[in-house]
Amino acid sequence: MKKWFAMFVVALMATMVLSACGEADGETGGSSSADGDDYEKVTIRLAYNLPQDHHVAVGIENFAKEIKEKSGGNVNIQVYPAGQLLSDKDMNQSILSGGVEMGVNSSTLWASTVPAMGIFDVPYVFNDYSAVGEAVNGEFGDKLRGAMEEKGAKVLMFADYGYVQFANNKRQLKSPEDFKGLKIRSIGDLPSELIQAYGASPVFMGGGEVYMALQRNTVDGATSGTTAMLQRKYEEVTKYLTINNYAYLEFLLAVNKDFYDKLPEKTQKLIEEVAADTEKWIREQAEKEDAESAKALEEKGMDVYVVPQEDLEEWIEAAAPVRDVFVKNAGELGQELLDMVDKK
Template identity: 75%
Template sequence: MKKLAASFLAVVLLLGILTACGGKSTKETASSEKGGGDGYEDATIRLAYNLPQDHHISVGIEKFAKEVTEKSGGKVKIQVYPAGQLLSDKEMNQSILTGGVEMGLNSSTLWASTVPSMGIFDVPYVFPNYEAAGKALSGEMGDKLRSAMEEKGAKVLLFADYGYAQFVNNKKPLKKPEDFNGLKIRSIGDIPSELIKAYGASPVFMGGGEVYMALQRHTVDGATSGTTAMVQRKYDEVVKYLTINNYAYLEFILAVNKGYWDKLPEKTQKLISDTAAETEQWIREQAKSEDEKTAKELEEKGMEVYVVPENELQAWKDAAKPVYDVFLKQSGELGKELLDLAEHIK
């Protein structure tokens, strides 16, 4: 009887051990399938941006951060600081380059002061449609811009398509370049300032968060931006006229400090790069529909919208010619190469 009891106890213990082992195996498998963090080293990466959180680029960036964290099983944590909580757009680039923040999103326009070739996106009428911009960034142009950024100490993780830039003002409908004469227009960078001057107005540089108050107080007569930001920053409350001429295809750059990037394990680099590529494509798909939706929304909210007819665009392009010379002077041979590449993808 004692032998039988002992044998029974041995069987029970053996089953318990096998069940425990099996449970552990199942748990490990499930964890692995979810991206359990196997092989990833702990890392906490701060990511700052200034756009409103409901902007389509912001939604994409938040999605990117969440997916990297989840795919690494929480090992690679990307902590997001949205809407200027950590850095203003004016402070962002220097902070990325010095390692003050590991990762940040900022406009190509603001990067152009450090990497002049980034001004290509502000040169008027270079990208005639959304498809042309996508082809350029997926090809040789994108490669050349990434290399130029790395030379300065920042690695481009993705190009985020913002959409086309337009003009708003409080004085009158802007139906031809001559209508800009005498106006003060908020600018977003050097090349847009040159365009504003070429059209006869005075550029006033200021960050995105300052524009609403400036328009409200008539510190400026108008501004340039994309309609997506105009909706989110409630321009319809403080400005009357919107002119749609699609003069520049704005990009935002998600960049990481190059020195920090080079020290990350290869597995972590691949995870971030792959997720960034997926996010870039997702954002690109949103740009056109968001432009169309927000332009209509501004009109519905009471803004008077003027769309420059296709057969009148040449006058706008002709008046903008001096801006090309400024861009080439600033960006040199690389700028010329980029303009040539853009010409061939139209």
């Protein structure tokens, strides 16, 4: 009996020691599952309109997955991809009104709410990939984030889509003169101004409508990134691709600010840390995807023309009126952002 009692005491003491060790681990970080138990349960809806295999979409899907895993399933981001919940035209208002908590949409479409976001559509502002990353992670990006928050949306991530080009059915666009008489699908106000400056007629439509419009000759061409052109099979409905890197398109992962401000600080910190890592990954993919998708379109039969560096000045001069329109729309902040970029 005494032997049994002694064994019981030893077992009890061992259990207490293990329990204390577990508690200590929890205080110093412990396992991810233990940490996850500390997060308040919340479900966050996130919508986007890009094809699911686009590199921005892949990054966003991984962002949601990682947050769920690191929170032990307590912070559940429900993703609605490829326009299942909202079109790109309806996305921003839904975020601002709280109809959806999070959404991914282009800086071009956000420019109708925050005109300074049109900076990414001002032709030939960013001449390389690294310049964009430096800008959005510095004072330039802070000013844009502040302008968005004033409207009720917090920017969690600048997701690099890549450079924007022109595709069409009529002829190779070797100079701005070649645009005359064409109807070109536009993605927003400033791209429409550029299309007009080059002598063509802009036709605004969402990404999902373009293939049919090109197939039916409703438009002669379209402006988009080569990644989306490839995924939306532009090679089946257009012949010519002109690469002139006229604009660098950003997509924003934005969240309703009132909703976000009510989340626990720990949840906010997790979301922001994962967003920062995801933003870096997406930026690394953009240059690679641009090059690979342009090559793939050429291999699939498109006639690809890369505007020589020495000819770009003609394109830049013809696009000059677009800068004036941007400053008129975006005011003092717009001019300030242009000055910051021009000094680089």
